[in-house]
Amino acid sequence: MLHKSTGGGGQRRLVAIPPDLDGYNGQQLKGVSGNGKYTLYIAPLQEEIDKTPLPPEAKEFENMPKAPCSTCRKMFPLQILPVHIKSCKENIDLCTSSENENDMWECTLPVCSEKQEETAECPVCRKTFDIDVIESHASDCGLRSMYPENNVPTEAVHSFQSSVDVLNWIQCQVEEGSTFYLCVSRSDIFKRGMQQWQRQKKSSPKSRLKVSFIGEVGIDSGALSKEFLTEMLAEIERTLFVGNADKKGKIPLYCLNSLDQNYFRSAGEIIAASLAQGGPLPNFLREWCFRYLCSGDSDAIQVSSSDVTDAELSQLILKINTATEENINDLSDDIVSCGYTGKVSVEKKDLIIRAIVLHSSVRVIPMLDQLRKGLQLYGLLSVLNQHPELGLPLFVPGDDDDRVDAAFIMEKWQPVFSEKGSLKYTREVNIMNFFQDFLQETEDREQADQSDADNNGTTQELTVGRIMQWITGQAHKPNLPSEMNEFIISVHFYHDCDTRHTICFPTVSACTRTITFPVAHLTTFDEFKYIMEIAMSHGQSFDRV
Structure with missing residues (x-):
């Protein structure tokens, strides 16, 4: 490689850059080019290039x-x-x-x-x-993706046998040759994220998502986009959907302002992008909502009183069930406002409740229709229409709790220990024990506080998923088996910390899924817990390159 210094009216000669023993590396090129100020040139060393086709079993074809x-x-x-x-x-x-x-x-x-x-x-x-x-x-x-968003041929997806096949297919539809770039702020990420997503007109959301956070120097090589998708899906679920205590999924919030601002369509596109680009699964929908997204047929909606998630309507159904002939007329105004036009009496309880259930469901159809438009991204909606049962686990919560727990992180961590038997090794093992205790204590506290979170609508600030998101950029388990096998959390230990200062925090590299512990400042579990909690609460930004 050659480089050319600036200045000289463009007349300065090119200077060869001598490679290291292992060839060129990023740090060397960064220094030689003056942090990108100088122009680099590549001169091929081959005079003649062998054009003989490689055999099918060649190593170059392994991942193609x-x-x-x-x-x-x-x-x-x-x-x-x-x-x-x-x-x-x-x-x-x-x-x-x-x-x-x-x-x-x-x-x-x-x-x-x-x-x-x-x-x-x-x-x-x-x-x-x-x-x-x-x-x-x-x-x-x-x-490359050859099919328009609404015209995916049946032949391309007829052989799907599982949800993994759907995920593998949709990931292949991402246009790798271009990027969909967003620059967002962490404050009010839902509103700012929606605005920037809708405003980006220079490229399609079918392209590879690249994200930067305002005020942070992190460069997105996968971790930042996954963190953005993780945060946005959590905010979409919290802001645009409402559920009840049965934990069987949520339905769209009846909010005309969100409908008017096309939030549900953007939410559908973000959900499709999350499935295609390694984000979390949107498995928070009620089953009847998912069935409608697949078919678009309102006549096929099958709902019961348990599917009513609106607090006021649920309370109205409860009052009707306990009403008598003397006081049921007191509920007439509320009943009529739900679209019931028959006689209000105890004998008509079933018909009245059925009208309320239909009112609760039918009024959110415009929100679901707008969501369907967003799910047309990558041709996902056509796939769901052909394989609704395969898409069901991706959108509807199941019986198994598949959230990240302490056991998952401990299964995936790979500590890099010093020589066995040395003093450094002993200290490193103690820190890993502290880390294990910290994860398990957080998990126990998370389970104990779950009932309170369900009652008051708040969530615990520190969870095991949040800890993994801090380290890797994602709070969910990888969705594909191939990604699961490659998902490793590297744990390193720093022994040369200057002990003249009183506190030192762990450092993480989310792109490489690496955490480094300062050994000198983590001698007891109380110190470990105190330092980790401060680091988690004040160190969410990507400030290292």
């Missing part, structure tokens, strides 16, 4: 998308599939030219008829193309 050949059904990387199709056709010609018909049927490759020679099926999208263009089509099919 593959598809089966429509003829021999073997898997090949998409980059070399056209070359293989051509050679595969030549093998077919050899088989068809055999004089012995029995020998022809013993050939391992299928024989193409005259009709099949004219058209062929793409092994990726399963569409039929003319034989003259199938090679060029198959070479780039699947490398």
Whole structure:
């Protein structure tokens, strides 16, 4: 690599940058370029470049998308599939030219008829193309999202068998070639996030999300966008949806102001982006709401009195159930306002309650319709329409509590210890014991305070999920098995801290999921707990690069 110093009227000569033993690295290039002030140039060292195609089993193809050949059904990387199709056709010609018909049927490759020679099926999208263009089509099919948001072909998703297949598919629809950039403030993140999301017109939310927080120097390599999605989905659930004590999901809040500001549509887009880009699952919807999102058919809505989440309407149903002929007329105004036009009497209790239940559900249909428009992002709505049962676990809470707990963090941490038996090793083990006790104590307190949170609508400030979000940028478990296997929290220990100061805090790198503990200041559990609580409450920003 070469660099050119500034100044000199552009006449200064290029200077070669000598590489280190392991080649170039970011710190070296940052220093040589004067923090980006100088221009760097790359000069290729090869005079002749080998253009021989790599074999299918080459290491370079390991992580690239593959598809089966429509003829021999073997898997090949998409980059070399056209070359293989051509050679595969030549093998077919050899088989068809055999004089012995029995020998022809013993050939391992299928024989193409005259009709099949004219058209062929793409092994990726399963569409039929003319034989003259199938090679060029198959070479780039699947490398990018080809389908409009509302026109996802059934063939592309017909083979889905699980929710993981849905998540894998939607993640492939993200347009990696461009970015959807947001700069938001942590204060009032719901309102500011919605405004910036709607205002961004230069790129599509189908692109890779990149986020920066005002006043913070952190560069988004995945952690900042996940933290934004984590915070936004929590605020969307808290602000735009309402539930009751049964914990079976929530329905949209009847708020015309939010509807008028298109908040529900933006919420749908953010939910789709969260599913596609590694954010938390939006599993807080009531089942009937999810069913309506899939079909858009209001006639198919099936609700009961338990689905009424509005506090006033729930109280009205309770009063009607306990009313008598003498006092039921006192509730007439409230009953009529819910759309009931029949006779108000004890004999009509069931009809009255049914009217209230329908009123509670039907009045939020415009909010759900707007949410459906947002879910059209990435073609998600079409997938949910075809596979509602596979999408159900992604949107509706299940019986299992899948929140992050102390056991999950302890399963995923990987401490980097000093030599076993040394004094440093002993201190590091003590800190890991403190960390374990801190996580478990937080979990116990979180469970004890859960009932109070349900009653007064508040949540505990410090939770195990919050601790993991502070370290990694996300408060949820990875949604895909591949992401779960790669999810590791590295724990390091810093022994060279200057003990002349009285306190020192742990440092975290959310992008690499790393936490470093200052050993000298964490000698007891009380010190560990005190320092961690202060760090958690005042160290949420990304201030390290």
